[in-house]
Each structure stands twice: as structure tokens, then as C-alpha cells.
Amino acid sequence: MAERNDDPRADTFDEALGTASTLADRWLRGMRDAPIPPTAGIDRVKDALGRDLPARGATAPEVLHRLADAVEPGLMRMHSPRFYGWVIGGAQPVALGADWLVSSWDQNAVIRSVTPGVVAAEELAASWLLALLGLPADAEVGFVTGATMANLVGIVTGRDRVLRDAGWDVRANGLAGGPRVRVLAGAEVHVSVDEAARYAGLGMPTRVDSDDQGRMCLDPLRAALAADSAPTIVALQAGNVHSGAFDDLAAAIEIAHQAGAWVHVDGAFGLWAAAAPGLSSLTAGLAGADSWGTDAHKTLNVPYDSGIAIVADGAALHASFSQVAAYLPSSTDVSDPSDRVPELSRRARGVPVWAALARLGSEGVADLVQGLADAARELADGLRAVPGVSILNDVVYTQVCVSFGDDDRTRAVAAALDDAGGVFASPSRWRDRAVLRFSVSNWLTDHDEVRRTVDAVRAAVDTL
Template sequence: MSAGGEPYSEALSVAAARAREWLESLPDRRVGPLKNAHDLAADFGGPLPGQGMPASAVVEYLADKAGPGLMAMPAGRFFGWVIGGTLPAALAADWLVSAWDQNSGLRYATPAIAAIEDGAASWLLDLLGLPAESDVGFTTGATMANFTGLAAARWRLLTDAGWDLDRDGLAGAPRIRCLVGQERHDTIDLGLRYLGLGRPAPVPADTQGRLLPAELDRMLSASSGPALVCLQAGNLHSGAFDPFEDAIRIARRHGAWVHVDGAFGLWAAAVPEFAHLTQGMELADSWGTDAHKTLNVPYDCGIAVVKDSNALRSAMGVHTSYLIQDPEGPGDPHEKVPELSRRGRGVPVWAALRSLGREGVAAQVRALTDAAARIGKRLAEVDGIEVLNDVDYTQVSLAFADDAITRAVTARVIADGKVWMSGSHWQGRDVLRVSVSNWSTDADDVDTAVEAVSSALSAVKSAGS
């Protein structure tokens, strides 16, 4: 007998009520958690009870006990790492994805999810100005999106070099030279490590972290053989974009595959006035981004885009007799991502894009950059605060008189709880990073952020005097 809706109704009603309660608390709640994982261990660990608990009671228990350990990441006052919030349409669509419970790897088995994701993919390519013939896969995040693009690169480069990777593996294969910007994100190195390609060669960068094309040319000219160049759209600390047009022209001359890590910066391509940042980016071979950053869909969702469909599907796909293919389809979703089984991650992406439209996406990205610019400008006017980067996108890196003061200010900001900003180390200095990534960040949140940092600095100065 089918389960029907009745066994779910009470638990779902409780979940909906507690979810609304959580969302409604965000404007006023402390951003940081009140308890750490150790504090919460007794609530969620220990021996597994012999007797079960009603589903609705389980949900109530989760909401009650987890509350003190939750970070208010969806709040407009959360500026840590590069973590976005969730748009209403995307959140509601994600609830539907869970209720539909579709294993979305096969087009034949889940045609609705396949059609929705096809639509989202087509919109994304058009919105970001990427080649229309590209394949799009929905991964867990930018780490796996980058991994997917790099896997396609490995397959194509070795195939063109006459090596059968599928048959012979990597042992004895021609070495692929991997060149990356000196300030690439470490997940690029991680993806290369997963693929057995080893440690990449860092190309010197300028003071904002942008790769220097002349240095790329020099390094590519120093040796021969298959080459893979990784560029960046959105530096973690400065928000800077590599000079795509010049770098890709050089890479092409040396026969290199070019991959772009655009975890949060790829979305700048949706804003006409940011064309100078992304010019030439569409000339690359593959791109990786997060939808749960700048676009603001729920975790988890990354997007892998590869122009060479055959390389992507050869690198990632699998074919067996029990996986029924749709004879009218262009191939299966599982051929474009690392997972065979997965939820319909592209559905919230479709919902976000449909709710915003082309102009809405541009306005959302523009609002994030405007908020970052206002925070940077106002804090630069505070005595004792230095803005280290050109605030051209969504990131602001702050430094104070010395590293000790910077660390102390960071700790004060976190302890105060009005906002959340994360510490880091950049250009030889400790920094306080402000990442504006949430669609709901407004003028009041900007005021709160400026006041929180200014007050923390004053408190540190007073404590040291």
C-alpha cells in the first residue's frame, strides 16, 4: 500500500512552523551559535534508544535542541567566508525536491527533473554569456564543479596526446602541466589532487591577486606537452578577476585547456556594467561556480559547465544495461557530474532564475557589490582601519595597525554577535574579511556591520591603553 500523505502531514506541519519560526528570528537573533558541537553532543549522541519517537516529536526535538548551535547564515548580517542566503522561491522549490524524492540521474526515470534542469542550464548559459553548446551539470558545490571541469580537461588533453586514459589509467601517461594563479583558491589544488595531476605551478600575480599574463606565457614557454591553465573569477580576498582575454589568448597559443574557477564571481557576467571584469571569460573551455553563493539557492548546489560535451561525458559518464536511456534525450544527467544518484539540485536554480529574471539576477549581484563598496568606503574613513583591496566586487579585506590588533578586533566582532566576519591572512598580513553574499543584506545591515567593526576597534584600543 502506498504511504500516502497522512503519515507525513503532522511532521511536515511541525517542520513548516519551526522553519518559519527560524526565518522570522533572523533579523534580531545573534548571528553566531550559542553552543559548540561539544556542548550539543549529549543531545544528539549517546546510545541509540531502543524505542522510536513519533515523527512530529523528532522534528520538534531537532528544532529545540539544534537552535542554540545554529549559525544565522541566512541573515543579512552574515559576512563570513563566501556564503549566501536563500531566495524564497529557491527555498520553497527545495522543499518540493525533498517531497518529490526523485533520484535525478536518469532522464528516463525522472523526466520532469531533467526538463527543469535543462531549462535552468539553457538560461544559465545565456545569462552568463557562455557557449550555447556547452554541457551543464549540477554538482554539490564549486569544489566538485571545478573537479568536473578538470576531469574533462584531463580526458581531452590525454586523448589528444594519444593516451587512452580509460584503458591504461594514469601510470605512464604524458604529464599534464598544471598552471594556476598564485592566489587561486585551494580547492583547485584539491581537484587536481583528486585527479592525480599533482601540485600545480603557481603563476605570479599582482597586488590584487590577478594572474600576470606575461608570467603565464613565460612559464608555458619553458616546457612542452599537454597543459592545463586555471584562471579565477573572484579572488577570495580582493574579489579580483584574472585578465581572461590576454591569459586565454596565451594559453591557446600553447594548446592549453583553460578552466575558470568562478565560485562566486562567475555571476558578474550577468551584469552589463561588469563586462570589464569578465571580458574574454567565455573563451575558456570549462567553468565552475556555486549556485548557493551569489545566486542564493539552498545548500548544496554547484554548477559545472564544459564546452566539450564529449570530453565531459567521457570523463564522468557510465553506461550499464540496467540504466535505461531515454531514446529521445541528449544523454543522462549523471553523465555530467561525479554522482550517479543525486537529488534534483537544478530545480531550486530554475526557481531562483524564474523568480528573478535576467534583470533581477543583475540587480541582485549589483546590490551585493554596492553593499560591499559602502562598507569598504565607510570603514576606510575610520582612523586605524585600512582597506587592503580595491573593492570592485563583493569582498572587503580589512587590516588594522598590526596583526595582533586585527586578530583582537576579529575576535571582538565574533563575540559581539551582531554580525559575523571571518579572519584570514592575505598579502603577508592578518585580515578581517567581509564577504557580502546574501540577497537580503540591506542598508541597515551595512550600518550594523560598520558600527560593529568600529566599536570592536574602539574596545580593543581601550583594552590596550
């Protein structure tokens, strides 16, 4: 028996990564058919991991086996094609492979001249994204953690811009003592916009009335803009989290710009509709906004974390986020990644985006997005045939919002589905009633998976 080597410097990447690959393959094999909900709680996982830090650790393979064996029972299979919770996509194989490479390369991707390899891939991904989404080719793209940070980048850039227009330099002077900046958002604005506005020091957005699908109403927007001349940001929505509905972007952007407001579009999952010809009418006028936020770990199906912040005016973006220090090299003719995001330390999270786009191509992206919307409509049609089901939203994109009668019965169906384990949809509350929300976001959700989903819902209803 070989003598155990307790020196971590003797570890090899072949051994560690080989073990990790085997364990990852074990997990991924359950993608389609294993139960979705976790079976272990936090205390059980901690017990299995070992609560006390030993004086000397185990070998790398032993640590990885312990990690996988302990943690997997506490994982939710969010990569399942019948996982419809929140708005969470799976990870395409090529994007996961690229993500492994990013971790192996271990680059701090914030300065072009220091990490040209990964920055080149990210810059190509950025230009491809702008073309796919029909956004200005000279807009600038920052790769952040998720939609909240993407919205923060847009809102902070807008905050600084409208304050400069009002004669106040927030970068030099801070917010105290300057003009008040208000944020106007629809009544059903996503919480990530609320959080971004708070983080930007602007407080909670002022709500503008929305219609029965969650779309911002234009007359109340006009009235709100006319009622106050304060520097203003208007936050619009491309994809309501319950209904999937889109604000009338073209009209709302024109109204806001006529009032001198900055317009930010929260399109965490909906911005991708612009890439599919059959859905692009939902995003008509999108390119006229000033900033946009979206997630690649939703609709594009790359691993977490992969938010995308886009700003039309690169100079305004740099004014808000550029970081300068004597010890940092800088580019003279092209901005660095650190000029577009809050971080000075980050992984090359744009590389899996490049890989996914390179694998799919423009037509493949369109097929992916259209396929999700088609699956949502097929799911809604199938669920309508289940006794007692009401579809509460106009299914225009990827969201299906369902009631099973009264609130108690809706919650009971959700619990029955959860207990069965084959389908997961997220309980929520919309327009003052309990709902079960199906967010179709996974690249593997096709006709067969929709049929299995409808059968599982019918079985859950039958158990009541």
C-alpha cells in the same frame, strides 16, 4: 489521552511536515536580528539530542522538536544579511520552497527518461544560466555539490582531453604510464582548485606569479607554457577570495590556447559578474575558456548544495563522465544528467536554481549581483571612516579585505565583533598580514544592513 503509536508506518507526512514547517519558521524569524555565532558546542548538542540509540524511538513530532531544540543553539546564522564569513549566501524564499519540493519529490535526477519532470526544470535552468553568463549556448551543464566538484569536472575533462591529444586514452588505460599532465594556476589560486587537481591525480598545481590583487601575471604564464611542452591545463580565477579581483581572462585564455592548453575558470562567486552589465567588463573574454565552475549557493542565494560545472565541449565531458550499464535506460539523442557529473545518485539540485531564476528573471539576477557589489563598495567607504581601518584591496566586486593596524589588533577586532554577535566576518591572512574579510553575498544586505555593519565595527574598535 490518545494511545501512543510506536509503529513508524503510522506516521503521516501532514504531521511531520507541519511540525517541520513550524520549526523552520521559528528559525527563520531570527534571520535579521538574532545573534549570528552559535552558543552551544558539539558535546552540548549531542547531550541534548541523546547519545544512546533507544530500543524504540519517539514519535515523529517529538523527534523533530528534539532535533530543532538541540541543534539550533549550535547553528551559525549564515543567512543573516550581516554575515560576511567565507563566501556564503543566504537562501531566497522561493529557492528554499523549491528545495523542500525537491526533497518531497525524492527523485534520482540522473536519467532523462526516468525523471523527466525535474530534468526538464534543470535543463531549462542550464540554458538560462548559459545565456545569463554569456557562455556558448551549446555548452553542457552539470549540477554538482559545490565549486570543488565543479572544478573537478572541468579539470578531469581537460585532463582527459589533453591526454587524448597526446595519444593517450586515460579512460581505457588510467594515468599510470601516460604523459605527465601539469596544471598551471595563479599564486593565489583557491584551495578548491588545488583539491580538484589532486583528486584528478595531477598533484598540486604549479604556481604562476600574481600581482598585488591576486591576478595571474601574463608574462610568467607565457614563460611557464613555453618552458615545458607537457599536456597542460591552465586554471584561471574569476573572483579572488580576498580581493575579488579577476584574472585578465581574455588575454590569459588566448595565451593558453596558443600553447594548446585547456583553460578552466574557477568562478565560484565571480562568474555571476557576467550577468550584470555594470560588472561584465570583469569577465571580458570569459566565453573563450573550455570549462567553468561556479556555485549557486553563493551569489544566486539558493540552499546548499548547488555547484554548477560547465563544459564547452559536450563530447569531451561525456567521454570523461558518462556511465553505461545494461540495467540503465539511456537517451539516444540527448545526453543524460549522469553524463555530466561524477554521480549516479543525486537529488534534483538544479530545481532550486530554476526557481531562483524564474523568480528573478534576467534583470533581477543583474540587480542581485550588482547590488552585492554596490553594498561592498558602500561598506568599504563606511569602514574607511572608522579610525585605524585600512582597506587593503581594490573593491571591484564583492570582497572587502580590512586591516586594523597590526596583526594583534586586527585579530582583537575580529574577536570583539564575534563576541558582540551582530556581525560576522572571517579572519584570514593575505599578503603576509592578518586581515578581516567581508564577503558581501547575501540577497538581503542593503544600505541599512551596511550601516549597521559599520556601526558594529566602530563599536568593536572602541572596545579595544
